[in-house]
Amino acid sequence: MSPGQAVHARDGALHIEDLSLDALARRFGTPCYVYSRAALTSAYAAWKDALAGRRATICYAVKANSNLAILGVFARLGSGFDIVSGGELARVLAAGGQASRTVFSGVGKSAAEMRLGLEAGVRCFNVESAGELERLNSVAGELDRQAPIALRVNPDVDPKTHPYISTGLKKNKFGVPFEDARTLYARARTLPNLQIRGIACHIGSQLLDPAPIAEATAKLLHLVDRLAADGIELSHLDLGGGMGIRYRDENPPGVAAYLAPMLARLEGRHEELCFEPGRSLVGNAGVLVTRVEYLKYGPEKNFAVVDAAMNDLARPALYDAFHDIRPVAPREVASHVYDVVGPVCESSDFLGHDRELAVEAGDLLAILSAGAYGMTMSSNYNSRPRAAEVMVDGAHAHEIRRRETVEELFALEQTLP
Numbered sequence: 001m002s003p004g005q006a007v008h009a010r011d012g013a014l015h016i017e018d019l020s021l022d023a024l025a026r027r028f029g030t031p032c033y034v035y036s037r038a039a040l041t042s043a044y045a046a047w048k049d050a051l052a053g054r055r056a057t058i059c060y061a062v063k064a065n066s067n068l069a070i071l072g073v074f075a076r077l078g079s080g081f082d083i084v085s086g087g088e089l090a091r092v093l094a095a096g097g098q099a100s101r102t103v104f105s106g107v108g109k110s111a112a113e114m115r116l117g118l119e120a121g122v123r124c125f126n127v128e129s130a131g132e133l134e135r136l137n138s139v140a141g142e143l144d145r146q147a148p149i150a151l152r153v154n155p156d157v158d159p160k161t162h163p164y165i166s167t168g169l170k171k172n173k174f175g176v177p178f179e180d181a182r183t184l185y186a187r188a189r190t191l192p193n194l195q196i197r198g199i200a201c202h203i204g205s206q207l208l209d210p211a212p213i214a215e216a217t218a219k220l221l222h223l224v225d226r227l228a229a230d231g232i233e234l235s236h237l238d239l240g241g242g243m244g245i246r247y248r249d250e251n252p253p254g255v256a257a258y259l260a261p262m263l264a265r266l267e268g269r270h271e272e273l274c275f276e277p278g279r280s281l282v283g284n285a286g287v288l289v290t291r292v293e294y295l296k297y298g299p300e301k302n303f304a305v306v307d308a309a310m311n312d313l314a315r316p317a318l319y320d321a322f323h324d325i326r327p328v329a330p331r332e333v334a335s336h337v338y339d340v341v342g343p344v345c346e347s348s349d350f351l352g353h354d355r356e357l358a359v360e361a362g363d364l365l366a367i368l369s370a371g372a373y374g375m376t377m378s379s380n381y382n383s384r385p386r387a388a389e390v391m392v393d394g395a396h397a398h399e400i401r402r403r404e405t406v407e408e409l410f411a412l413e414q415t416l417p
């Protein structure tokens with residue numbers, strides 16, 4: 001199994017920590033997300049160690065996986081959080097996270113969400129537009145509070161990742177253009193209910209090369225110094241998330257090596273740091289376990305039709321993303337090349353193309369590296385109840401989200417009288 005994977009083979013049978021995926025599937029049913037607490041803890045420790053001795057806050061990006069148990073594990077480890085909605089703020093608070101260690105990102109914060117953030121006392125609003133500055137100032141005024149802010153600037157560096165997950169280019173909707181930042185900071189300084197704290201950027205996701213983020217940091221520092229010359233002192237730098245993981249044959253550098261060129265540029269600086277890792281904390285800590293319903297052999301393609309689908313794990317359909325797929329237990333049958341597909345009525349409903357697998361109908365498959373942007377992007381398309389989620393902790397398994405029932409899917413609906 002590739003490095004960093006929570007899942008490992010024992011006598012050929014896949015396990016997470018001390019439990020076999022086979023036993024977990026029999027107990028909790030399929031499809032089922034299974035996470036490893038130890039893998040979450042060690043991913044967090046890697047970040048913590050890489051930042052040891054610095055004034056730095058790790059703010060886990062909640063959108064990668066927002067299950068309360070996962071947030072709770074990170075909260076207990078001392079993590080802060082990066083949120084993009086009032087819903088995510090409510091989750092953080094429900095899981096025992098601290099608002100004072102939470103940054104509020106996102107291009108479309110509503111007035112109601114700003115109020116929630118202000119009342120909870122979030123550490124910083126990462127503001128993404130001129131309009132948002134004005135709105136936040138007036139909402140804070142109504143509540144008679146000061147809103148701590150950073151501007152999310154767009155450093156226009158190419159993160160060399162998939163276009164759908166690159167966010168720091170001029171053509172992206174995120175952040176404010178680099179050229180506009182000084183004007184906007186000057187405007188923010190005149191607004192009475194805002195407190196300028198820092199500057200933020202987030203250039204993309206699944207980044208494997210440390211150079212783009214180091215380049216973005218250098219650009220940010222240049223801007224910070226020009227702002228200081230304008231009389232605007234910033235006390236923190238939020239360098240976003242985006243560190244990549246291994247899905248297939250990628251060789252991510254490891255947190256320390258990933259951060260090294262960036263930290264070198266920060267030598268001698270006084271600013272406090274903030275990072276917003278999502279995928280790198282949870283991606284390889286989880287798998288999606290699914291059962292083969294049918295094997296179909298055709299003239300051009302063979303299909304393994306499984307009980308998980310694009311509604312459970314959207315990344316293949318959405319980004320053509322690769323997830324390794326492994327049989328949960330070894331089988332003495334001939335292997336064939338299959339497209340692994342779900343039951344949803346869309347041609348884009350696939351989990352993997354052209355995978356050589358030795359399987360029979362009824363067997364279990366593990367879809368690896370499914371801990372990030374798996375369950376959080378799931379839907380009920382085709383009226384499919386969402387999968388169960390299970391956290392393994394040593395020899396114990398906790399059902400951290402039970403499988404939805406069909407009745408729950410239409411519980412909010414009514415027929416006409």
Ligand SMILES: *Cc1c(COP(=O)(O)O)cnc(C)c1O
Nearest residue numbers: 061202205241242276277278279
């Ligand atoms: C999505 C996002 C993150 C997390 O990105 P990962 O690639 O999962 O590390 C961090 N910050 C912001 C602002 C984001 O939008």
